Amino acid sequence: KAGVTQTPRYLIKTRGQQVTLSCSPISGHRSVSWYQQTPGQGLQFLFEYFSETQRNKGNFPGRFSGRQFSNSRSEMNVSTLELGDSALYLCASSIRVAGQGGTDTQYFGPGTRLTVL
């Protein structure tokens, strides 16, 4: 099976702009999670989608949003970019959503490196 793919791999934006990142999960995986990784904060959970519904959300401002399509592909959007949004954005797919059984094994994409100038 093909792995998780993310596009674009690199992105340079300026403050105030908005950006959309895309993620295609492994075929058959219905859960897609997004993470922000920075040297200072480490790996921070943004949100998780399952069957086109947001199931979990991390502690990020409303400028960060996402959606999932019927084919499980997911996009995340960041509006009004700030310098602090510069990070590696990782997408991960899994068969199940995080629940009482704990997190399912997640398969990560290579990430999108976003630089905000």
Next chain:
Amino acid sequence: SQQGEEDPQALSIQEGENATMNCSYKTSINNLQWYRQNSGRGLVHLILIRSNEREKHSGRLRVTLDTSKKSSSLLITASRAADTASYFCATAAYSGGSYIPTFGRGTSLIVHP
């Protein structure tokens, strides 16, 4: 704050030596997972250990879990230069009515050839 915290933050060893990294977490868990990340890339799942398991092996990897101490350790035996990477533990923390996957800050391992 992070649910899991790895220790040490950085580890530098010679090829052939063993590498041990630890993870502590705060709340009760159903499972704990270890991931590896090569520089600037996505994470790769290494091993999952359930709360009712105490030890698990996978190739050169050995993971232990002590739920009474809320800690886990990852041992890499006979390390190789290719093991150079950051290693993260991951759990699920209950927050706001749902389970949030949480990762520690990671241990950066450098294996010198």
